[in-house]
Each structure stands twice: as C-alpha cells, then as structure tokens.
Amino acid sequence: MRECWLTLDAQALLHNLAVMREHMPEARLLAMVKADAYGHGIAQVAPLLADHADGLGVACMSEALALRAQGVKGNITVMQGVFNAEELATARAQYLTLVVHSPEQLDLFEATESSRPLAVWLKINTGMNRLGFRPAQALMAWRRLGNCVGVHRLGIAAHFACADEPVLAMTDQQLGRFRALQQALSAEKGTSVAGSLANSAGVLAWPEAADEWMRPGIALYGSSPFADRSAADFDLRPVMTLHARVVSVFTVPAGERVGYGASWLAERSTRIAVVSIGYGDGYPRHAPTGTPVLIAGRRYELVGRVSMDMITVKVDGSVNVGDEVVLWGQGLPVDEIASAAGTISYELFCRLTARVRRPSQPLELAETPIADAEAEHG
Incomplete structure (x- = not known):
C-alpha cells in the first residue's frame, strides 16, 4: 500500500x-x-x-x-x-x-x-x-x-x-x-x-x-482566506493533515545535483531523504526548493524538483527510512505551503488525487x- x-x-x-x-x-x-x-x-x-x-x-x-x-x-x-x-x-x-x-x-x-x-x-x-x-x-x-x-x-x-x-x-x-x-x-x-x-x-x-x-x-x-494573516491569527485549526513516509536516505557528494533538470546543486556533502509523495498525489509540482516539510516533527526543506511520485528533502543524521512526514496540516500550516508554491490552500486541498489514502468512514x-x-x- x-x-x-x-x-x-x-x-x-x-x-x-x-x-x-x-x-x-x-x-x-x-x-x-x-x-x-x-x-x-x-x-x-x-x-x-x-x-x-x-x-x-x-x-x-x-x-x-x-x-x-x-x-x-x-x-x-x-x-x-x-x-x-x-x-x-x-x-x-x-x-x-x-x-x-x-x-x-x-x-x-x-x-x-x-x-x-x-x-x-x-x-x-x-x-x-x-x-x-x-x-x-x-x-x-x-x-x-x-x-x-x-x-x-x-x-x-x-x-x-x-x-x-x-x-x-x-x-x-x-x-x-x-x-x-x-x-x-x-x-x-x-x-x-x-x-x-x-x-x-x-x-x-x-x-x-x-x-x-x-x-x-x-x-x-x-x-486563512487572507494572504497577510494566518489561520492561527483567527484561532483556526487544521482539519486535514497530509502524511507520507521516508522511503530512502542517502548522501549526495559536494558538487552533484539532485532531481529532474539537475536543478539543485549540493554545495557540500548533503544527506537527502526521498519521500513518498509527488504531483501524482496532488502535491504541487511548482513547490520550490526551500518549501518546508516536517519529518518526525522537525522542519526540513525540499530540494530539487517535485517528481510524480517522490520529493527530495535535505535532512540531517536523525532522519531514517520509515519516518513519518507531514506535508501540511498539524504542525505545518497549509497556507505556508501554498504561499511557497505560489498558490492558495483551496487548490492544494482540491488537487489531492485518489492515490492519497483517506478515512473510509x-x-x-x-x-x-x-x-x-x-x-x-x-
């Protein structure tokens, strides 16, 4: 699954x-x-x-x-x-x-x-x-x-x-x-x-x-419906949390690049986690390097292009295969992700595909x- x-x-x-x-x-x-x-x-x-x-x-x-x-x-x-x-x-x-x-x-x-x-x-x-x-x-x-x-x-x-x-x-x-x-x-x-x-x-x-x-x-x-005020400003709480898993962790040597188009350069030896979500699941393809994700409760940054099935994240030595990842929701406001991707939360919510497992009841x-x-x- x-x-x-x-x-x-x-x-x-x-x-x-x-x-x-x-x-x-x-x-x-x-x-x-x-x-x-x-x-x-x-x-x-x-x-x-x-x-x-x-x-x-x-x-x-x-x-x-x-x-x-x-x-x-x-x-x-x-x-x-x-x-x-x-x-x-x-x-x-x-x-x-x-x-x-x-x-x-x-x-x-x-x-x-x-x-x-x-x-x-x-x-x-x-x-x-x-x-x-x-x-x-x-x-x-x-x-x-x-x-x-x-x-x-x-x-x-x-x-x-x-x-x-x-x-x-x-x-x-x-x-x-x-x-x-x-x-x-x-x-x-x-x-x-x-x-x-x-x-x-x-x-x-x-x-x-x-x-x-x-x-x-x-x-x-x-x-939040406002670009300049957060959901927390109005005491609004996230209903949806979007989750994935770390499926691979490896080190990219200094001077090598990551992902389609080789768009991100590792200026130094860098630990990379591959996460099981991509634009085929509805995660925005245009989310840029630096977009935040949560892994095991800590914030890290996406690097390189979003693929159909995966994203790559710059991490430290505490991240391991199998760790839970939060893309938005509890602990990571969807509005922050939407802003980074140049869109609005409405679109992020509505573009999630059938591949994302949902509550059945x-x-x-x-x-x-x-x-x-x-x-x-x-």
Missing part, C-alpha cells in the same frame, strides 16, 4: 465552526462542502457538519443528491441552481434549496408549476460579474419568482469579489449595492428580506456583512441533528 495518506480532525472542524459563529452570532450558518468538501471528502465531513451547522452548501445537483443518498438530512443549498425541468422536479422532491441566478432559470420556474414548497435565493450581481442579476434587474426577477407557485421562502444572496483584501473599497461598494436593493425589496414586501453575503473572509473581516445567513468555506477547514456524528429538510421547507 502506498505510504501517502491524510487524516481528518473532527474536533478541529467543530472548533472552526464555533469560531465562525462567534464572529456572526446572530446569523445562521451554511457550511460549504462543495468540491468534495474542499478536498477533505464530502462523505466524511458532511454528516458531522450537518449535525452542527444550519445547512450545507454545494455547487451542483450531483453533490446535493450524493448527500441525500448518504442519508444527510436538513437544509442543502445548491449554489448554481438547476438547469432543466427534471432537475427542478428532483430538487422539489428532495427538499433542496436553490439559487436562481439567470433569466433562463427564471423561465424554468415559471414554466414548471408545483405546490410542493421550495426555498429560493435570488443571486444578485453586485460587482463580481460572474453569476446573478444586476440590482437594476433584480426587482423584476424578485417579483417573478414571488409569483411562482411553490416558492415559499425567498431571499437574496451575493458573493464578494475581494473580501480577502479588507482595505479594498470594492467590498464597501458591493455591500452598499446589496443593502440598497435589500431595503427596496423589504419596503415593497412590507417585511424584512433575508440576505446572505458573508463567505469566510466576509465573516472574519467584514462584520457589516452579517445577515440572516453566512456561508463559510475555507475557514471551516482551518485555512464519516467523522463521528453528533447526537442531536437539526430538523430534517421537509420540516425546514414547511
């Missing part, structure tokens, strides 16, 4: 969720588990989160249906919505919450009548220019959705483009556009309109983005789950 595996820390996951609630205590929490729970394993992570969050957020119908098939109840929100009548009927049958972000989706709702209750978020494009209705178009879209049979709970949602840059004026601009629309809709409706704005960065750095729902993602998994479930989805939909 290949000696490359990951472990997941259930207590860290619940701790990070509690940190999010501390920042926005009045908001309900939609825990994002899209993209295989940011590479952590949706089957392993989602049941635990379903028992402690107020809902789960996924990107697409296939992710939502996989959760229902696994037995996950409660609110599941499909952030990209549905794209045909069959998907819409399935969403109703499975008591899913849907985001509506396009005229085509509006047409689909109007063409499909059903009295089965459906909760909906209208997506507003406040400046990110990816999905959603511009504020000037949103009032008409709101009215059309409100007239659709079966839509019993309707709110508005938006997505920040730059909330991870707290001094940037764009987030203030997006907030202003969203609040102006929310106030106009509330005045027309005669009651408050639910909103959802805050992703992880929004929760941690923009208290004015608090609304009925928050949608943290990366912070739940123990990574869901993380331990809590004893008191939230209400099931049928009750949530009335």
Whole structure:
C-alpha cells in the first residue's frame, strides 16, 4: 500500500465552526462542502457538519443528491441552481434549496408549476460579474419568482469579489449595492428580506456583512482566506493533515545535483531523504526548493524538483527510512505551503488525487441533528 495518506480532525472542524459563529452570532450558518468538501471528502465531513451547522452548501445537483443518498438530512443549498425541468422536479422532491441566478432559470420556474414548497435565493450581481442579476434587474426577477407557485421562502444572496483584501473599497461598494436593493425589496414586501453575503473572509473581516445567513468555506477547514494573516491569527485549526513516509536516505557528494533538470546543486556533502509523495498525489509540482516539510516533527526543506511520485528533502543524521512526514496540516500550516508554491490552500486541498489514502468512514456524528429538510421547507 502506498505510504501517502491524510487524516481528518473532527474536533478541529467543530472548533472552526464555533469560531465562525462567534464572529456572526446572530446569523445562521451554511457550511460549504462543495468540491468534495474542499478536498477533505464530502462523505466524511458532511454528516458531522450537518449535525452542527444550519445547512450545507454545494455547487451542483450531483453533490446535493450524493448527500441525500448518504442519508444527510436538513437544509442543502445548491449554489448554481438547476438547469432543466427534471432537475427542478428532483430538487422539489428532495427538499433542496436553490439559487436562481439567470433569466433562463427564471423561465424554468415559471414554466414548471408545483405546490410542493421550495426555498429560493435570488443571486444578485453586485460587482463580481460572474453569476446573478444586476440590482437594476433584480426587482423584476424578485417579483417573478414571488409569483411562482411553490416558492415559499425567498431571499437574496451575493458573493464578494475581494473580501480577502479588507482595505479594498470594492467590498464597501458591493455591500452598499446589496443593502440598497435589500431595503427596496423589504419596503415593497412590507417585511424584512433575508440576505446572505458573508463567505469566510466576509465573516472574519467584514462584520457589516452579517445577515440572516453566512456561508463559510475555507475557514471551516482551518485555512486563512487572507494572504497577510494566518489561520492561527483567527484561532483556526487544521482539519486535514497530509502524511507520507521516508522511503530512502542517502548522501549526495559536494558538487552533484539532485532531481529532474539537475536543478539543485549540493554545495557540500548533503544527506537527502526521498519521500513518498509527488504531483501524482496532488502535491504541487511548482513547490520550490526551500518549501518546508516536517519529518518526525522537525522542519526540513525540499530540494530539487517535485517528481510524480517522490520529493527530495535535505535532512540531517536523525532522519531514517520509515519516518513519518507531514506535508501540511498539524504542525505545518497549509497556507505556508501554498504561499511557497505560489498558490492558495483551496487548490492544494482540491488537487489531492485518489492515490492519497483517506478515512473510509464519516467523522463521528453528533447526537442531536437539526430538523430534517421537509420540516425546514414547511
């Protein structure tokens, strides 16, 4: 069996969720588990989160249906919505919450009548220019959705483009556009309109983005959404730790080179450890010489190019074949590795391949789950 595996820390996951609630205590929490729970394993992570969050957020119908098939109840929100009548009927049958972000989706709702209750978020494009209705178009879209049979709970949602840059004026601009629309809709409706704005960065750095729902993602998994502030600054703990083994140790004479492209030169006689992980497992090929790794709890530096199946590490005489290696996680922040490799933790998590051995069972479930989805939909 290949000696490359990951472990997941259930207590860290619940701790990070509690940190999010501390920042926005009045908001309900939609825990994002899209993209295989940011590479952590949706089957392993989602049941635990379903028992402690107020809902789960996924990107697409296939992710939502996989959760229902696994037995996950409660609110599941499909952030990209549905794209045909069959998907819409399935969403109703499975008591899913849907985001509506396009005229085509509006047409689909109007063409499909059903009295089965459906909760909906209208997506507003406040400046990110990816999905959603511009504020000037949103009032008409709101009215059309409100007239659709079966839509019993309707709110508005938006997505920040730059909330991870707290001094940037764009987030203030997006907030202003969203609040102006929310106030106009509330005045027309005669009651408050639910909103959802805050992703992880929004929760941690923009208290004015608090609304009925928050949608943290990366912070739940123990990574900072900010380039200039660490996860530890927010008391976030790593959920995933990526492990491998030392499979060989040898000495390279002074003047010789290591790895593909002979990119690293041993200026003096150097002890090298070969570790059982490479870009075939999802470790970033562009991680440069000097990227840190932990071997038996001590920090060392990667040297030379990352291979498909192996990396080479400059070590001392205390390292031996069979020693455990941590590539990121407990004791070595993933954000540090991401920075060294010129990327973000999201990508490192999501690029792990099937060769990495994973927990086979869901993380331990809590004893008191939230209400099931049928009750949530009335």
